[in-house]
Amino acid sequence: MKIYTYPRSRSLRVLWALEEMGAEYEQIRVDLFSQNPTVISPHPCGKVPFLIDEKVSVSETLAICIYLCEQHPDTCLYPTEPQEKASVNSWLSLALTDLEAPAWNLLKQMVFIAEDQRSPDLMSYFTREVKNVISRISLNPTHSWIAGNSFTLADIFMSHALQWAKLCGIEIHKEIDDYITRAMSRPAFLRAQEKNNQ
Numbered sequence: 001m002k003i004y005t006y007p008r009s010r011s012l013r014v015l016w017a018l019e020e021m022g023a024e025y026e027q028i029r030v031d032l033f034s035q036n037p038t039v040i041s042p043h044p045c046g047k048v049p050f051l052i053d054e055k056v057s058v059s060e061t062l063a064i065c066i067y068l069c070e071q072h073p074d075t076c077l078y079p080t081e082p083q084e085k086a087s088v089n090s091w092l093s094l095a096l097t098d099l100e101a102p103a104w105n106l107l108k109q110m111v112f113i114a115e116d117q118r119s120p121d122l123m124s125y126f127t128r129e130v131k132n133v134i135s136r137i138s139l140n141p142t143h144s145w146i147a148g149n150s151f152t153l154a155d156i157f158m159s160h161a162l163q164w165a166k167l168c169g170i171e172i173h174k175e176i177d178d179y180i181t182r183a184m185s186r187p188a189f190l191r192a193q194e195k196n197n198q
Helices: 009-021 061-071 082-111 120-135 152-167 175-183 187-196
Strands: 001-004 026-028 052-053 058-059
Touching: 001 009, 009 061, 009 120, 009 152, 009 187, 052 061, 058 061, 061 152, 082 120, 082 152, 152 175
Parallel strands: 001 026
Antiparallel strands: 001 052, 052 058
16 A cells, blocks of 8 residues: 655644554555655645555545545454444545635645735635634533544644634634644644655
């Protein structure tokens, strides 16, 4: 199994899932922004992450993670029980649409666009959107993790998207900040982060 990655990208989520599963894989770093790349992602758009598992190729982060979970049903990252799966899917949907979309656009303005070319109006809009989503996140005190008592894909995607918001300078209240810290203190995350940033 090969996973094509790039430092400080969404490929971290796939590596995190793989490390949580204890799966064996080969990581291939892509020359994503090089003018003369020696390693190119097989993704049709040259993106990462991209997974090749024998004759199966999978693009897009969530699709890759779900595929991996289905190949490793003994893990609890993506439950099979309908009610538990529905909870995980709800949080995944929130993470990828309401939260990640504005957080990623805000991060792009702050990191990839020269300061004198940034749009104050867009930055203000995306900041408001991120703050609005975070203000509506309520952690269930009876749950160990965001979707229940097991650590799941929902935690990988939510904590990573929330971390993006923090990197943008969005104020995170203590309950959410503690949740991010707990998730990103897991040994599997620390291994994945080290490998992804090599």
